[in-house]
Amino acid sequence: MRMPGWRALAGRLAVAMCAGLPGQAALAAPQLDLTVRLEPAQGSLSAHALIALPANEAIDLRIDARHRITSMQLDGGALRASTDGGLQLIRIAAASQPRRLELRWAIRADAPDAAASHRDTLTAFAPQIGEAGSFLPAGGAWYPLPFDSAGPLLHRYRLTVDLPAAQRALAPGDRQPDTVRDGRRTVRFDMAQDSEGADLMAGPWVEAERSVRSIDGRTLTLATLFHPDIADQAEGYLDAAASHLARIEQTLGAYPYSRFSIASSPTPTGFGMAGLTYLGIDVLRLPFIRHTSLPHEILHNWWGNGVHLALAGGNWSEGLTTFMADYALREASQGEEGARAMRLDWLRGLSALSPAAQGSLAGFAGRTHDASQSIGYHKAALVFLMLRDTLGAPAFDRGLRDFWQAHRHRRAGWPDLRAAFERASGRDLERHFALWVDGSGLAAPAIAGAVAGPDGLTVTLQQPAPHYPLDVPLHVRIAGQTRVEQVALPGAQARVSLPLAAGCAELALDPDFRLARRLAPGEAPPVLREATLDDTLGLTVLPGDEHLAAAARTLTTQWLDRAPTAIDAAQPPGRASRLVIGSFAAIDGWLARHRLPARDRDGEVVAWALRAPAGGTLALVTARDADALARATSALPHYGQQGWVTLAGGRATARGQWPAATKWTKVCLP
Ligand SMILES: [Zn+2]
Secondary structure, three states: OEOOOHHHHHHHHOOOOOOOOOOOOOOOOOEEEEEEEEEHHHOEEEEEEEEEEOOOOOEEEEEEOOOEEEEEEEOOEEOOOEEEOOEEEEEEOOOOOOEEEEEEEEEEOOOOOOOOOHHHHHHOOOOEOOOOOEEEOHHHOOOOEEEEOOEEOOEEEEEEEEEEOOOEEEOOOEEEEEEEEOOEEEEEEEEEEEEOOOOEEEEOOEEEEEEEEOOOOOEEEEEEEEOHHHHHHHHHHHHHHHHHHHHHHHHHOOOOOOEEEEEEEOOOOEEEEOOEEEEEHHHHHOOOHHHOHHHHHHHOOOEOOOEEEOOOOOOOHHHHHHHHHHHHHHHHHHHHHHHHHHHHHHHHHHHOOOHHHOOEOOOOOOOOOHHHHHHHHHHHHHHHHHHHHHHOHHHHHHHHHHHHHHHOOOEEOHHHHHHHHHHHHOOOOHHHHHHHHHOEOOEOOEEEEEEEEOOEEEEEEEOOOOOOOEEEEEEEEEOOEEEEEEEEEOOOEEEEEEOOOOOEEEEEEOOOOOOOEOOOOOOOOOOHHHHHOOOOOEEEEOOOOHHHHHHHHHHHHHHOOOOOEEOOOOOOOOOOOEEEEEEHHHHHHHHHHOOOOOOOOOOOEEEEEEEOOOOOEEEEEEEOOHHHHHHHOOOHHHHOOOOEEEEEOOEEEEEEOOOOOOOOEEEEOO
16 A cells, blocks of 8 residues: 655656755744635635745745646745646745745536545545545645755645534544534644645545553544444454554654544545545455554554655665565464465565566566566565564664654655664665665575585585575484574675584475565466466366356456467476366366376365476366356456465455475485
8 A cells, every 4th residue: 555645746747956954853843824715516625825935935836737736926026827737836935034925726526436446546646535534645736835946845734624524634643633514514633743745635534533642741642534334344444553553653642633533435445644544435345454464554654654755765774664664564373374374475576587587676666567566565565574574673773763763754765764873773775775676676595506525514505696695594414403593695605614423414495485586487486377377378178068168268368468379288288388278077087197286175166276297377267067167257267476365256255375385405425
């Protein structure tokens, strides 16, 4: 999930951004006093702004060109905006005195489209106004956003919203008590910190609140603003928010705002802004969201919405948030086994990227597609994991707390993180950051040789260029006992000597997937989409049941992007991927005929991935009858990341991954 803000706007504007001064706040931030009247039923908003501009700074204000400016004055004198692409530009030259800009404008917007996909909502920043919900992200420039020559400016504001009493409004900032009069409600938000801007939301919400105490003794308000049909979920969300917030404060320090609100959206959004998160109604209904998306969005109040992103050099906040929320919670709830499965999942996705798709962390701005998510969230999380493994948890945690204290409510980038970790550990991390953050791609360490002799065991590790500074976990199994040696591999090759008194030792390199490395072919257990996404996929529909064969053809048309080549059932599986569909009897017979492992799961429909001895990945689908397969047709494509899934009545009843098989290298004393 991501935050809307200047990043999207900057992309749209193609602003020429210089490096800026990471970590340094603007000398003086503009102050905006915004007053808006929102009419959800009419799809309109009228607004007034008083903007105090600091002396001696040239500032541009940018507002979406679709919004009609009805009046504008600078210190009482008339002023005109110019149009540049999709924006209106208001240029204010540097002056020796502070200046005051006043303007009025009007916005007309469509109601939110409940049929929008999640992907649409990630990139759409046009305002939406309707009775079911209104959303005006700051990044859509619904009000004049201040910029200087380096890019968008953090700013403070006061936002007063007047709307029908049946609706409630939400924006980042301290909320003053509502007043209700003559069927209208007035709500005010004061943002006293430098912020990315005023994202305005409204809806026919039912509100619930709870007070909790922050670690520094302040009273914090937790609130839910939910549509009536999910209002019964409020208590559960408030409980979860209180516990996640307390847990994060223990690690990082006090929550930086006075409130945290969870608001429901009629579209399937997932946004986190300062002091709030805005999630789709259907998203909030999912029982796991309070343990996954919610803690992720709460943690963004430290990373991304507490320390803001530097204007250039990459978005570090998603990786750090994924590491400290998603990953840490998986570890807490499912132990090392669950955490290992998550790391393997990340490496599988990263290893599948083509060299051209391997972008750098410094080049990651935000999630726009699956490849960017793999890099910006998963690779970045692994980079933090490797750093913690290398520095040790105490120094790593000290570094993060130091980074938080030094950059709270300012912009900061990867170099600031590096500096904080260097201060905390006393180590030079230049190469670590240069290769992992500025460079692209993955490490590929391997055991190059292992020799047993009278002095013990000598193991040689190597890696191709570029030479990542790696601390390689080498698992050594002797007489049934496994121990882990951390072997420093700073360059192309490293040699380590280990005691071996008698017999044999077995070696495995990083079998727990703690390094951001390219998986060896066959190292990850197969998943369905490894076959179904393969351009060279073949298709075998086993003969025997004509109705089932027809249902199989419908399934393949819906599941696959392209028509696969038909392959005769008699042809043994080779190096190419193949999708094989048939009745239970037909598929069981086919597996036996080709000496493949037998099916070990039952259900109305069973699908699983299997690696053929020659290396090709097989996706196998079997069903009780044609009707059962037809019912599973729309659900099956959603389970591509699974090793196996069973379905009944068109819904998954069980699913999972196959265990990863560790490759051990055996070496014996002569
Ligand atoms: Zn996020």
